[in-house]
Amino acid sequence: MLTDPAKLQDNLIRLIASDWMLVTAGTPEKFNTMTANWGGMGYLWNKNVVFVFVRPERYTYEFIEDTEGFTLTFFDEKYRDALNLCGVKSGRNCDKIAETGLTPYFTQSGYPAFAEARIVLECRKLYAMQLERDNFLDDEPLNTHYRSKGGLHKVYIAEIERAWGSST
Numbered sequence: 001m002l003t004d005p006a007k008l009q010d011n012l013i014r015l016i017a018s019d020w021m022l023v024t025a026g027t028p029e030k031f032n033t034m035t036a037n038w039g040g041m042g043y044l045w046n047k048n049v050v051f052v053f054v055r056p057e058r059y060t061y062e063f064i065e066d067t068e069g070f071t072l073t074f075f076d077e078k079y080r081d082a083l084n085l086c087g088v089k090s091g092r093n094c095d096k097i098a099e100t101g102l103t104p105y106f107t108q109s110g111y112p113a114f115a116e117a118r119i120v121l122e123c124r125k126l127y128a129m130q131l132e133r134d135n136f137l138d139d140e141p142l143n144t145h146y147r148s149k150g151g152l153h154k155v156y157i158a159e160i161e162r163a164w165g166s167s168t
């Protein structure tokens, strides 16, 4: 059911941190999805927004960079195996859609989403920002999460254009 994102029933921290989400971007010809549990939702520039953190080495990153927007999808617990798979395997080396059995479709704005999701957020990019080592005010996250090789995350702030799910 199409809904007002401000009326989603779920606790948003639990939804992202514990339930996890799929970040999916691309075109009907080629798209990719990955699991994420860093990010948030809120209100910025008088808009309902999401912000997600994506490492540049993810295959999904290329699709987010190349298109106007992406979807965030949230699932019932029975899809945990699918989310686990999308969080350890890369679409560069496998067909995640075939392996998970998820059913892709394209939203009104043409972004890929999944029929099995209980919440779908259609998100249009507004701002992108590369995290910088020098900007950390506390070294703990830097030392914990960016000690090994690999890029710092890029943050995407995106407007929620449409949301589907159960509302209050």
Ligand SMILES: Cc1cc2nc3c(=O)[nH]c(=O)nc-3n(C[C@H](O)[C@H](O)[C@H](O)COP(=O)(O)O)c2cc1C
Residues within 6 Å of the ligand: 020, 032, 033, 034, 035, 036, 037, 038, 039, 053, 054, 055, 057, 058, 059, 060, 061, 083, 084, 086, 087, 088, 089, 090, 091, 092, 153
């Ligand atoms: C629970 C969980 C949460 C994750 N959260 C993020 C995240 O917020 N940002 C990120 O860049 N990668 C995150 N990952 C890692 C990606 O999902 C993983 O590297 C994936 O294989 C990337 O797939 P791709 O190369 O097909 O894009 C997470 C993985 C798991 C299992």
